[in-house]
Amino acid sequence: MTCALVWFRQDLRLADNPAWFEACRSCQQVIPLFIDDPSPQTPSQLGAASRVWLAQSLASLAKQLQAKSSRLVLRQGLALTVLQDLIKETGASHVFWNRCYDPVSLERDKQIKARLKEQVQVQSFNAALLREPWQVLKSDGQPYKVYTPFWKALLKTGITQALLPEPAIIPSPKQWPHSQVLAELKLLPTLPWDQGMMAHWQVGETAAYAKLQAFLATTVQQYQTARDRPAVVGTSRLSPHLHFGELGPRQIVLLAEQYLAEYPEASSGIQTFLQEIAWREFAGYLLYHFPQTLHEPLDQRFNQFQWATQYQVQLQRWQQGQTGIPIVDAGMRELWQTGWMHNRVRMIVASLLTKNLLIPWQEGEAWFRDTLVDADLANNVLGWQWVAGCGADAAPYFRIFNPILQGEKFDPAGEYVRRWLPELAGRAVKEIHHPRVLGDGWNYPLPITDLSLSRRLALERYAQMRA
Known part of the structure; x- marks a missing residue:
């Protein structure tokens, strides 16, 4: 009797899911499986905000499966070890999964497939x-x-x-293997900061x-x-x-x-x-x-770029939405409270960090990866390198967003700024995007940098790099 393990990863759905569809079509028993692999996988490891989303998404998937007389088996441990253990426990003859394309996952999956093929049939598919x-x-x-x-x-x-339909029948095993409970995976934070963030979402x-x-x-x-x-x-x-x-x-x-x-x-x-x-x-x-772009610029000239070195205080102000530049601070606080930021604002805050403050793009990418619920590794790397000027299709190095002008253009009435910066709610429309000057009485920090001078310094360093 054929028995399939379907290893769910970044494909938490039942419709148009090639691995899931093929398992239900071709095998007599199907065991849905999710593995929380705690091994250090560097960039591919989920950040705190994404793990919160994952917890709710797994609960939703488990509920869907339960309604169809199936179950989601949860295990924590090294992926290869968990799969080998379950093959022994269930007598599985097949293992199916949908591919991940980041270099860490690709290398891991290649090794797992090579080892498992000695025992069972293994197939992977494209669902992403x-x-x-x-x-x-x-x-x-x-x-x-x-x-x-x-x-x-x-x-x-x-x-x-054409899309693959959701399988009408899910063939269940005669005996279900042991599953950990979701709480044992410890996806949620100790302090319940996640509740406010997830109030903005349906998962x-x-x-x-x-x-x-x-x-x-x-x-x-x-x-x-x-x-x-x-x-x-x-x-x-x-x-x-x-x-x-x-x-x-x-x-x-x-x-x-x-x-x-x-x-x-x-x-x-x-x-x-x-x-x-x-x-x-x-x-x-x-x-x-180009897997090296996880850490290195696609444009190799940027290996010579002179980034700032002593920047922890400035980085922290940027992370906390205390730069004194309204559109930037509004974006960073939206991120902190909701786990998401509007794409136009992502470009503005990234430009300030990399081009006005000269802080390496990797710092911004790491912060976004930890705080975004949509922290897709490939999108995150591409976006940060694009804004920094060192990636594919990158904005020309001399294109430096002026956050004041960007705010006035894309948030002309200041509604976005007022939503996330209540301390500026009383400002007039003509003032809302302008950093305060010393002594104007507003409970809001001075600008973190002089935008004109910092722009000039960035251009000088770009010129040095090109030379």
């Missing part, structure tokens, strides 16, 4: 990307480093694909699909312009659902294309939205082909 990273290459066989030609090549492969596959439908019904037609306005609901906020695989990119593309067929007037919004999904695809693609 529209296309495998090795399927979209230039004519000379090399990977793309610029988004636009990558996007055009991706379109040629066909981004709209799980059902919530993710409902959010996508609501976005298409109410927001996507204005998406092209509204997505840059942090004070309004102008984005999909699907990023954490994508990160944990509660929703897959194929599902998003197909539903968006179906909506476009019914409402052609939404064309500009839909196309812009699909290009943002492709940016996520590009991030995973780049990390696969």
